[in-house]
Amino acid sequence: MGNSHSLDHAVDKGIKIFKEIKHLRDELNHSSSNDVGSYQHQDIGPSYQQVQEEHDDDDYSRLRALAHEEALKRNDCYERSQAAYRDGDGALAKELSVQGHEHDDRMKQYNQQAADRVFEQKNQDRPSNEIDLHGLYVSEASQKVEEAIRRCQSEGQDHLVIIVGKGLHSPNHIAKLKPAIIDLVKKYNVNCQPNIPNPGCLYVEFGKGTGDLSWLDRFINGMDQNRNSDNCVIM
Structure with a gap:
């Protein structure tokens, strides 16, 4: 009975992971080449090189670049997480999913810092x-x-x-x-x-x-x- 309960729990956990990864995959499929990191309404926007041309601010561009890199790492984790789940490795799938969430959090932090910086610069005398x-x-x-x-x-x-x-x-x-x-x-x-x-x-x-x-x-x-x-x- 105990083994059966453990198995049911593992299956339920696997299904939950699968649904989470499928949702993330669907979000990624809607991303365009100019918006690689689009996920759950969080924009990473155009490439940071384009942003630097407009604002010519090294710190702003650096923060957007870091956010872009985190978005790429996040997407890679979610891709590999889905592959691991398909291969039946639920533990690896979960580990990669957690890593993906961590990259997503860092992406949002960098983007927020960049947004706050440029907004302050553009509006300080208005x-x-x-x-x-x-x-x-x-x-x-x-x-x-x-x-x-x-x-x-x-x-x-x-x-x-x-x-x-x-x-x-x-x-x-x-x-x-x-x-x-x-x-x-x-x-x-x-x-x-x-x-x-x-x-x-x-x-x-x-x-x-x-x-x-x-x-x-x-x-x-x-x-x-x-x-x-x-x-x-x-x-």
């Missing part, structure tokens, strides 16, 4: 109701926008100007930007309009309801068309 999102990925930008909205509302501000960063101007991030904007508008019941006061800005007004978001597709399409052009002054 008024409290204006934020610049250059150098941020979508999930990072959403976090900073939420913080700014709450701050502006507590200060009694009537609006917030958001400068949409070029880091959000890549194809992979453009696809995620629209739902992120919609979520924020609905969550905080704010009115949002594009290209005010300048092209590439979003103008958020408080206390006026959500308003019409029919402009959003045109705004996102415009970002897509202009991402490789120098025509957009702010973005």
Whole structure:
């Protein structure tokens, strides 16, 4: 009876590991070549060489590079974990899965440090109701926008100007930007309009309801068309 119970426990544990690895594998299959580390809504964004061109900040680029390396190591662990499970080695599969989670944690830490650094640099001399999102990925930008909205509302501000960063101007991030904007508008019941006061800005007004978001597709399409052009002054 004891052996049977142990076997059932091992099988249950194996099934759990399999489901976890399958979920991770599915996430990896949705990653593009420009977003190798995309996993559970965590962006690693474009390559760090591209970021360095834009910001010319060694520490920022170093942190993004370290995050990118951790993402590659994480993906490799998950790949090998799945292979080990298929080969019937549940212990190795679990060990590799744990290592993958550790790399994922380090990736998030490096990306958060990079995001905090570039946000501080871009916003240190700006008024409290204006934020610049250059150098941020979508999930990072959403976090900073939420913080700014709450701050502006507590200060009694009537609006917030958001400068949409070029880091959000890549194809992979453009696809995620629209739902992120919609979520924020609905969550905080704010009115949002594009290209005010300048092209590439979003103008958020408080206390006026959500308003019409029919402009959003045109705004996102415009970002897509202009991402490789120098025509957009702010973005």
